[in-house]
Amino acid sequence: MKTASSLIYEHFKGLSPEQIQQFEQLGELYPFWNAQINVISRKDIDMLYLHHILHSLAIAKVITFLPGEKVLDVGTGGGFPGIPLAILFPETQFHLVDSIGKKIKVVNEVAKALGLKNVKASHMRAEQVNDQFDFVVSRAVTQLKDFYPWIRNKIKRGGKNTLANGVLYLKGGDLEEEITNSGIRDIKKYRISKFFSQEFFLTKFVLYFQAQ
Numbered sequence: 001m002k003t004a005s006s007l008i009y010e011h012f013k014g015l016s017p018e019q020i021q022q023f024e025q026l027g028e029l030y031p032f033w034n035a036q037i038n039v040i041s042r043k044d045i046d047m048l049y050l051h052h053i054l055h056s057l058a059i060a061k062v063i064t065f066l067p068g069e070k071v072l073d074v075g076t077g078g079g080f081p082g083i084p085l086a087i088l089f090p091e092t093q094f095h096l097v098d099s100i101g102k103k104i105k106v107v108n109e110v111a112k113a114l115g116l117k118n119v120k121a122s123h124m125r126a127e128q129v130n131d132q133f134d135f136v137v138s139r140a141v142t143q144l145k146d147f148y149p150w151i152r153n154k155i156k157r158g159g160k161n162t163l164a165n166g167v168l169y170l171k172g173g174d175l176e177e178e179i180t181n182s183g184i185r186d187i188k189k190y191r192i193s194k195f196f197s198q199e200f201f202l203t204k205f206v207l208y209f210q211a212q
Contacts, residue, residue, distance in 0.1 A: 004027060004048070004049040004050075005023050005024050005026075005027055005049055007049045007050060007053075007054050008023050008049065008053065008054060008057070009023075011054070011057070011061075011195070011196065012057065012060070012088065015088075019087055019088070019090075022087045022114045022115075022116075023053070023084075023087060025113065025114055026048070026049075026053060026083070026084075026110075026114075027048065027049065029109075029110050029113055029114075030045065030048055030052075030078065030110070031045055031048075033078075033106045033109060033110065034078070034106075037102045037103070037105065037106050039077055039078030039079075039102075039103050039106050040052065040077075040078055047200075050198060050200055051200060052078075052080050052084075053080075053084045054196060054198075055080070055081075055139070055170065055192075055200075055201070055204070056080045056081030056082075056083075056084040056085060056139070056170070057081070057084050057085070057088060058170065058190075058192045058195055058196065058201070058204070058206050059081055059085060059137055059168045059170070059206055060085060060088055060089075061190070061192075061195040061206075062163075062168060062190050062206045062208060063135070063161060063162060063163050063168065063208075064089075064161075064162070065085070065089040065092040065134075065135070065161070066091075066092065066160065066161055067091035067092065068091065068092070068093075069092050069093070069134040069135065069161070070092075070093045070094075070095070070131075070132075070133045070134050070135075071085070071092060071093065071094050071095070071133060071134065071135045071136070071137055072094075072095050072097065072126070072129065072131075072133040072135070072136045072137070072151070072154060073085075073094060073095070073096040073097065073136075073137050073138065074097060074126040074136060074137075074138040074141060074147070074150065074151060075097075075098055075099075075126070075138055075139070075141030075142075076096040076097060076098050076103070076104075076107060076121070077098060077100075077103050077139075078103055078106050078107065078110075079096060079106065079107040079110055079111070079121075080139055081137050081138075081139055081170060082094050082096040082107075082119065082137065083096075083107065083110060083111065083114075083116070083119070085137065086111070086116050086118050086119045087114070087116070089118075090116075090117075090118055091118070092118060093118050093120075094118055094119050094120070095120045095121075095122065095129070095131070095133070096119060096120070096121040096122070097121070097122050097123075097124050097125070097126055097129060098121075098123065099123070099124070099125045100123075101123040104121050104122065104123040107119075107121040108121050125150070126150040126151055126154070127150050129154060131154070132153075132154055132155065132156045133154055133155060133156065133165075134155075134156055134159055134161070134165045135155070135161075135165060135166065135167070135168060136151045136154060136155060136166075136167045136168070137167075137168045137169070137170075138167075138169050138170070139169075139170040140169075140170055140171050140172065143178055143181070143182070144169070144171075144178055144179065144181075144182035144184060144187075144207075145178075145181050145182045145183065147169070148167070148182065148184055151167070152212075155167070155211040156211070157211050163208060163210070164210040164211070165210065165211050166208060166209050166210035166211050167207075167208065167209055167210075167211075168206055168207070168208050169206070169207040169208075170204070170205075170206060170207075171204070171205055171207055172203050172204040172205065173203055175189070175205065175207070179207075184209050184212065185209070185212060186209060186210070187207055187208070187209045188207070188208045188209065189205045189206075189207055190205060190206040190207075190208065191204075191205055192204040192205060192206060
């Protein structure tokens with residue numbers, strides 16, 4: 001019988017025993033914390049692995065973060081996409097930020113329970129972050145035209161990865177008008193349904209653009 005977490009193993013081979021255990025633990029930790037502090041809609045918690053964990057990991061189908069790289073997750077909510085990515089890339093440093101303190105409490109408790117040493121979580125707005133990163137990730141927190149000014153000066157220029165340093169943004173729907181209105185040059189769209197076959201991903205994308 002397939003388990004919910006087997007969705008992850010189908011698409012990401014070569015996980016260590018520790019990573020497998022951490023992905024399994026998510027299925028216990030999030031329902032526990034969500035019952036106390038609502039970070040995922042009650043009706044959606046049963047779809048945790050598909051709608052939240054696997055969706056977050058679509059970014060890892062576009063790029064493999066390198067050891068030592070620093071990634072900022074803006075508007076992380078309960079830890080998405082940052083927590084699943086931090087499990088997958090244990091030698092990459094992740095800073096997860098959100099303006100709602102109770103959500104960061106959940107992130108900290110989950111990261112602690114998993115033993116993630118590469119996660120820092122802060123109750124703050126993106127504009128308040130005083131650091132620079134190789135990449136910024138986020139999951140549909142707002143329109144691109146509003147999002148990019150928050151993080152414009154947080155990204156180091158250049159980079160050593162297969163993609164130049166920049167932004168990886170999870171978004172769904174018809175995005176042409178939003179992309180045009182953003183004023184951002186050369187946004188690349190990766191259709192998630194090319195990576196994952198489930199119907200949920202049919203209208204979802206990873207948007208990438210480099211530091212500008």
